Amino acid sequence: MGEGETNAFPLIWTQRQQPRRRGLDREQITAAAIRVADEAGLDGLTMKAVAARLGPYSPMALYRHVHSKEGLFDLMLDAATAEIPLPGEPGDDWRRDLRTLALETRRMTSRHPWFAVLVHARPPAGPHMMRRLEFMLTVLVRRGATVGDAMTYAVLIDRHVLGSALQESEEARLERRHGLDDDARLYAAIATLRELAAADGGLPHLTEWLTHPAGPTPEERFVIGLDFVLDGIAARLA
């Protein structure tokens, strides 16, 4: 006590950044972890895999620098957030600012599908995550929203962005896990679903859709939903 380290819980952001001498550091480890997760998915993100990616290291080597896997998650999330371009100042069109940020966030999550899964498991306390949120709040407050309302709107936008990302990423994970990257097998899996729906007897629309999946692409869906949210915010800002 008296050290300023009386944390209610272990966020890596409240822990000492080592002075850096030689060997590994947080940055390298984070970058390696991100590469592993991008390539092998969250299932493949083990301490052993990250260590191996860094060279001839043992899994335990990482603990000197990140103290737990969750700490590594914090670092990964913030590093990925740092990839999202963030204007220094809001422009004069709030809607464009928020729309662009949402689209850029989506671009990031499509590079890093694990992001949407992890982000819900840790508090958004990294510096880049906080700065991104501050940007959204600033844009909205300048348009007359209270901070409380601005937080609500920001949360709703992120819910859509990250919800979309999560759904698409988990779908991809499922397909990968069961080898459905092969077209024939994917078709067979859909056929199984269609048969289940048809067997029920009372599911005409669902059966029809499974027979001829139609409608907007996932990307178009995302934009439609994003505009729903932005329209709603606009109506309340007015």
Add this chain to the structure above:
Amino acid sequence: MGEGETNAFPLIWTQRQQPRRRGLDREQITAAAIRVADEAGLDGLTMKAVAARLGPYSPMALYRHVHSKEGLFDLMLDAATAEIPLPGEPGDDWRRDLRTLALETRRMTSRHPWFAVLVHARPPAGPHMMRRLEFMLTVLVRRGATVGDAMTYAVLIDRHVLGSALQESEEARLERRHGLDDDARLYAAIATLRELAAADGGLPHLTEWLTHPAGPTPEERFVIGLDFVLDGIAARLA
């Protein structure tokens, strides 16, 4: 082949329902698993815990009936979905139908916080999940939407409902894992975040909010976002 069991992947719905003679069955196991998950969270949902909840059983006993933990997930998800009241037929107010369904779904997820986490990890192929989706499609198609558009709108509604549930449930999980159900510790954790934000120097709105968290309650937020989606759908149906 020739058996109808050439599954591209193992959904429990395509597997034989045992004739039931004695001992355990899927229904009991599912109910026990749901109780365990409700009480101990997903982290506490182990095969061992479920077996123990059923009586003096070994974890391996479950495998006779569910063949894998993921199969158990499928059963849990569908059983929880079955708790959502579903009208036999749509009424004459599409918006009311969808709104009610969304609110009832939310009620279910607040009883079963694990739902929103698991639902993304498995295809929604259970009978109750399919019937619920069919209901949404029917409501929308009757109002003139194509099946493809109806699917989009249904997905957007669920994205909001489940996204909200996920965020709130993971927040609760985090708080539980770190003993923040104690008010003093929770306050300390928030103070830590505020200090981090204040230390950055460039986060006035976020710092302000962390000092005096204001704005709508989570429940109000949910309704605001739900109406954004419903308004958006209404505009496109017209």
Add this chain to the structure above:
DNA sequence: GCTATGCGTATACGACATAAACTTTCCAAA
């Protein structure tokens, strides 16, 4: 009563995160 079926168990295996104790490396001061 006999036998086949199928239910539950015991045992075992291979991942995984990570605690603790150790060894090695390298810098800084004497």
Add this chain to the structure above:
DNA sequence: TTTGGAAAGTTTATGTCGTATACGCATAGC
């Protein structure tokens, strides 16, 4: 140049998990 000690990395070990396999036993149908 020597030396003390901290920092970096490894080894070993522990406990938990899902689950494959092989087995014993009770029961249901004859």
